[in-house]
Amino acid sequence: xxxxxxxxxxxxxxxxxxxxxxxxxxxxxxxxxxxxxxxxxxxxxxxxxxxxxxxxxxxxxxxxxxxxxxxxxxxxxxxxxxxxxxxxxxxxxxxxxxxxxxxxxxxxxxxxxxxxxxxxxxxxxxxxxxxxxxxxxxxxxxxxxxxxxxxxxxxxxxxxxxxxxxxxxxxxxxxx
Amino acid sequence: xxxxxxxxxxxxxxxxxxxxxxxxxxxxxxxxxxxxxxxxxxxxxxxxxxxxxxxxxxxxxxxxxxxxxxxxxxxxxxxxxxxxxxxxxxxxxxxxxxxxxxxxxxxxxxxxxxxxxxxxxxxxxxxxxxxxxxxxxxxxxxxxxxxxxxxxxxxxxxxxxxxxxxxxxxxxxxxxxxxxxxxxxxxxxxxxxxxxxxxxxxxxxxxxxxxxxxxxxxxxxxxxx
Numbered sequence: 496x497x498x499x500x501x502x503x504x505x506x507x508x509x510x511x512x513x514x515x516x517x518x519x520x521x522x523x524x525x526x527x528x529x530x531x532x533x534x535x536x537x538x539x540x541x542x543x544x545x546x547x548x549x550x551x552x553x554x555x556x557x558x559x560x561x562x563x564x565x566x567x568x569x570x571x572x573x574x575x576x577x578x579x580x581x582x583x584x585x586x587x588x589x590x591x592x593x594x595x596x597x598x599x600x601x602x603x604x605x606x607x608x609x610x611x612x613x614x615x616x617x618x619x620x621x622x623x624x625x626x627x628x629x630x631x632x633x634x635x636x637x638x639x640x641x642x643x644x645x646x647x648x649x650x651x652x653x654x655x656x657x658x659x660x661x662x663x664x665x666x667x668x669x670x671x
Numbered sequence: 672x673x674x675x676x677x678x679x680x681x682x683x684x685x686x687x688x689x690x691x692x693x694x695x696x697x698x699x700x701x702x703x704x705x706x707x708x709x710x711x712x713x714x715x716x717x718x719x720x721x722x723x724x725x726x727x728x729x730x731x732x733x734x735x736x737x738x739x740x741x742x743x744x745x746x747x748x749x750x751x752x753x754x755x756x757x758x759x760x761x762x763x764x765x766x767x768x769x770x771x772x773x774x775x776x777x778x779x780x781x782x783x784x785x786x787x788x789x790x791x792x793x794x795x796x797x798x799x800x801x802x803x804x805x806x807x808x809x810x811x812x813x814x815x816x817x818x819x820x821x822x823x824x825x826x827x828x829x830x831x832x833x834x835x836x837x838x839x840x841x842x843x844x845x846x847x848x849x850x851x852x853x854x855x856x857x858x859x860x861x862x863x864x865x866x867x868x869x870x871x872x873x874x875x876x877x878x879x880x881x882x883x884x885x886x887x888x889x890x891x892x893x894x895x896x
Contacts (some may be wrong), residue, residue, distance in 0.1 A: 567858035571851045574810050582848045619714050645845035651686030655718035
């Protein structure tokens with residue numbers, strides 16, 4: 496009997512929680528729940544998604560080669576894991592683990608996000624910086640009503656928003 | 672392919688315009704259209720223009736207290752913004768919005784009790800109004816509410832196909848975590864009943880609308896060069 500053909504998908508997990516807050520077991524459970532919910536038992540039986548590797552941010556899954564679209568939809572339909580808002584972005588699909596890793600997974604990824612407790616005081620927004628990653632800044636607003644309606648805990652900003660803002664900002668190179 | 676996405680940014684969403692632009696660029700979009708209800712209060716819009724490799728267009732989601740105000744507001748905003756959208760809340764809103772040629776997008780709520788009507792579809796076709804499918808319920812709902820939503824989408828899609836309406840797919844992202852890449856969106860749209868070709872056209876439609884609206888039309892079919 497022929498072995499069924501497989502594909503490997505590299506993905507990136509974007510989360511509101513601290514780095515490493517999502518465990519591989521939780522992620523796999525959410526994949527299964529999303530797949531059963533969207534395609535039912537019969538659909539899940541035709542496409543057994545298996546988590547090959549996950550390092551807290553990037554990961555690799557294996558699935559059937561004819562059900563690429565279903566697998567993408569399964570991952571895209573996930574919006575939270577254990578109450579933490581997440582988004583799973585597929586990076587690319589390949590036929591072997593080696594090529595998927597080489598093509599789509601960055602070799603050096605900064606997993607430990609910096610959390611320095613600095614404050615931002617601007618005219619429209621004020622709060623504590625939760626983490627920064629490159630130019631991305633996640634801010635916990637003083638006024639919690641600021642993020643009402645979007646179902647998130649933090650405000651997503653960039654250092655472009657903060658540079659040249661209020662005079663109380665301490666004028667470092669990244670504008671914080 | 673030139674994919675665009677309609678988003679809401681701070682203060683109406685929870686991410687700034689530049690964070691949305693950065694995320695959209697990384698996901699493979701050509702541009703984003705900021706559809707806040709009040710475009711004059713967008714937080715740090717110049718910062719978004721500093722993000723290279725992505726086009727930022729400012730549109731408006733038109734809201735008004737009554738239908739007469741909605742009609743006059745659409746007319747007033749048309750000359751200032753290249754993209755106008757209306758989220759259909761009531762039957763009167765749908766009626767006015769579908770009959771206004773100044774409008775670009777009517778985001779139709781997919782509800783089994785209030786499906787897209789034949790009259791609305793005819794009016795939208797005659798006035799070149801695109802029908803928007805917000806597929807965020809597919810991401811945020813589970814179980815029977817999602818099943819009902821899928822049922823309503825397939826019903827509305829039948830009418831869209833029958834009247835050859837142009838449609839647009841969006842997630843209505845209010846945060847950078849709500850955004851999905853164009854391929855993921857197309858995959859979700861396929862689950863909702865779109866064909867792959869329809870999904871691709873629906874994700875490309877924004878660019879055509881923006882290009883048309885940026886031209887200086889003096890009257891129907893007459894352009895000032």
